Amino acid sequence: MGRYVVKRLLQAIPLLIGISIVVFLMIYLAPGDASQFAISERANEQQVQQYRHYLGLDLPWYRQYLRIVGNWAQGNLGTSIIQRRAVSTIIVERMPRTIELIGLSTIFSLMLAIPVGIISAVRQYSISDHVVTVVSFIGIAIPSFWLAIMMILLFSVKLHWFPTSGTQTIGQPFSLVDHLKHLVMPVTVLTIVQTAGWSRYMRSSMLEVLRQDYIRTANSKGLPARRVLFRHAFRNALMPIITLLGLSLPTLVGGAIITEQIFSWNGLGQLIVTSASKRDTPVVMTMVMMSAVAIVIGNLLADIFYRLADPRIEL
Numbered sequence: 603m604g605r606y607v608v609k610r611l612l613q614a615i616p617l618l619i620g621i622s623i624v625v626f627l628m629i630y631l632a633p634g635d636a637s638q639f640a641i642s643e644r645a646n647e648q649q650v651q652q653y654r655h656y657l658g659l660d661l662p663w664y665r666q667y668l669r670i671v672g673n674w675a676q677g678n679l680g681t682s683i684i685q686r687r688a689v690s691t692i693i694v695e696r697m698p699r700t701i702e703l704i705g706l707s708t709i710f711s712l713m714l715a716i717p718v719g720i721i722s723a724v725r726q727y728s729i730s731d732h733v734v735t736v737v738s739f740i741g742i743a744i745p746s747f748w749l750a751i752m753m754i755l756l757f758s759v760k761l762h763w764f765p766t767s768g769t770q771t772i773g774q775p776f777s778l779v780d781h782l783k784h785l786v787m788p789v790t791v792l793t794i795v796q797t798a799g800w801s802r803y804m805r806s807s808m809l810e811v812l813r814q815d816y817i818r819t820a821n822s823k824g825l826p827a828r829r830v831l832f833r834h835a836f837r838n839a840l841m842p843i844i845t846l847l848g849l850s851l852p853t854l855v856g857g858a859i860i861t862e863q864i865f866s867w868n869g870l871g872q873l874i875v876t877s878a879s880k881r882d883t884p885v886v887m888t889m890v891m892m893s894a895v896a897i898v899i900g901n902l903l904a905d906i907f908y909r910l911a912d913p914r915i916e917l
Contacts, residue, residue, distance in 0.1 A: 607902065614898045618891065623667065625890045629883050630663045636683040639880040657683060670887055680884035684877070689888050692873065699769060700869035702785070703862070704854050707792035708847075714797045716843070719804025723812065723839075724831065734801065741798025746857050750791045750864040757787060767866035788865045792857050796850075803846055808839040844907045847900070855893055 637654045654660050658669060673680045679689040722734040758766040765784050770776055811817065812835055820830045855871070862871035870889060877885035 607906075610902050610905075611898075618894055618898070621894045622671070622887065622891055625887060626667045626670070626883070627663065629878075629881060629886055630666070632881065634881060635659050636881040636883065639882075640683050640686075666883075670884060674891075679888050682877070682882055682885050684880050684882045684885075689884050692885065693870065693888065693892075696869050696873050699867060700858055700862070700871060703788055703792065703867060703869060704858050706785070706789050707796060708854065710789065710793045711796035711800055712843075714793070715800035716804055716840075718797070719801040720808055720831075720836070720839075722801065722805040723808035726809065734805075738798045738802050741794050742802075744795070746791055746795050747860050747864060749794065750787070750861060753787050753791065754864075767864075769868055784865075784867075788861045788867055791861050792854075795857060796854070800843065800846065800850075804839065804843055807842045808835065811835045811839040814838075845904045847904060855896075 635654065637650055637657060637659060640657075641650060641653050651660070658666060661669075670680060679693070681687065682689055682692060685692060718734055722731045725731050754766050757763045764787050765771065767784075769781060769784050771780050771784075774780065817830060817835055821827070858869070859871035859875060861867065862869045863875050866872065874886060874889040876882075877889070
């Protein structure tokens, strides 16, 4: 197992290097640079050029790239050009909010998708199965941004149940109840979108397992249906979901970016959108590489848990 983990991590190094180069070139080749946003509009051309030289934005692209990578090698994530603060400090401030959003939505999605998928598979072609199928397809088809806007119009504008945006009410001291009210709608949006797809995967996986010979053998021996379902079928049906969780990380991050932007949730998703629009290269590069590393680790963990769930699988 240890040798496999080391091998996978070594294989990820050239991939991460390639991603960093591509992302940097995309930012570098985009029109304009961060000096347009970091310096006063009243500055003359000479002052702009001096500031660009101070930031190193007049250097060739490869020297700018190597400067960023050199800082990373020294354990320094650099300084935000726009905010003029350490990138590590900015990320540490915002990361808990994004983890809170993605973590809660993932937990609630699994709590809903797994039992719904099992019920739909066990009662195949029943009324409940048809209802779950229709609702799931609707959830998959609805864009997360449209769902978020509709929820704001209904629950905030018309019913006044929940606040429209932010993490807490402006001008008031922090309150857990107030924070939870702000958290309800963004978590609900992500939960609905994730549950719709995951429940279909769980249904398909469970149906495939229930058709296996060892399940028929267990049923023919007179074992209780509940024992056959949860002790024999459920564990094997869960393995594709474990893999799906690792592969779904890009989708989770992407959904969080859209959701945070709409609900003005002050997390990493909103940070990367704002930084990209202002060409804040150190922040964007760090954020993208963090996502890439998280995806690599997520896939690795999915393989490891897959092996733990079924010891017969060789890594």
